[in-house]
Amino acid sequence: MTKKTVSILGCGWLGIPLAEKLFATGYTVKGSTTSAEKLPMLRQKGIDAYQLNLSPEPVGDLAALLQADTVIIDIPPKTGKLGDRFHPEQIQYLTNALRQSSVAHVIYVSSTSVYPELSRVMVEADVKTPGQSAAPGLVQAEQNIQQLTPNCLTTVLRCAGLMGYDRIPGKYVAGRTVDSGAVPVNYLHQDDAEGLISAVISLKLAGTYNAVAPEHPTREAIYRKSCADFGYQLPAIVIPDQPAPYKIISGEKLMQATNYQFRYPDPLQFLYRL
Numbered sequence: 001m002t003k004k005t006v007s008i009l010g011c012g013w014l015g016i017p018l019a020e021k022l023f024a025t026g027y028t029v030k031g032s033t034t035s036a037e038k039l040p041m042l043r044q045k046g047i048d049a050y051q052l053n054l055s056p057e058p059v060g061d062l063a064a065l066l067q068a069d070t071v072i073i074d075i076p077p078k079t080g081k082l083g084d085r086f087h088p089e090q091i092q093y094l095t096n097a098l099r100q101s102s103v104a105h106v107i108y109v110s111s112t113s114v115y116p117e118l119s120r121v122m123v124e125a126d127v128k129t130p131g132q133s134a135a136p137g138l139v140q141a142e143q144n145i146q147q148l149t150p151n152c153l154t155t156v157l158r159c160a161g162l163m164g165y166d167r168i169p170g171k172y173v174a175g176r177t178v179d180s181g182a183v184p185v186n187y188l189h190q191d192d193a194e195g196l197i198s199a200v201i202s203l204k205l206a207g208t209y210n211a212v213a214p215e216h217p218t219r220e221a222i223y224r225k226s227c228a229d230f231g232y233q234l235p236a237i238v239i240p241d242q243p244a245p246y247k248i249i250s251g252e253k254l255m256q257a258t259n260y261q262f263r264y265p266d267p268l269q270f271l272y273r274l
Helices: 015-024 036-044 081-099 136-146 169-173 190-203 219-230 252-258
Strands: 005-009 028-033 048-054 058-060 070-073 105-111 120-122 153-159 161-163 187-189 207-211 247-249
Touching (some): 005 015, 015 190, 028 036, 036 048, 081 136, 105 136, 187 190, 190 252, 207 252
Parallel strands (some): 005 028, 153 207
């Protein structure tokens, strides 16, 4: 039996360890980076690596990357207003190329930032259009990917805040003033992001899903533990005049579809390393 090929467009903080995991479990793995300097490092890890820039049209050997069974698009949008237009254009160019390819399954790594803060539990059906979203450009990009249906399977994976290892919450708030300490967090450990994506590939799962750790402690609890564990200065936590709006992202749909067992279900117990 020939080995299945997975291409990861965007070998960054999540893409590289995901590529290593897939390679270790028997997949042929291709990957892209915007940096020529990273190519030797990726190749040493067993990744068939190519330089690719989306500016927004693809510049690089996209054709080789699309010679794959599954393509994972893990390209975060640029911040700022330009990102609202630029990122959907990047994804539309990719969609046009994918339509001409023989790729059977496309997984788009999106974000739970698409959900507005309505101070309640949010599920996938709560945001279906850009007008319903706090990040309309991201939903437009999702819709661009979904245009590929029914010619190939498409999966939109709305990932919560990716944490773990060197992404340590206390590092980002040390010495600052925080007025959202009572807000629950929506986090996902890097290891579980890899595990969930692997499950989506093996199950050939199509649709839109939230990927988030099932526990949602408060930011204050996270910051206190993180700062204590790593010696960061605790932020000044103040109580706002009005309660800060929040959202609790439900990951039930994906958990039921995959029966995935989280390595780190509670963000207070995430594995970090300096």
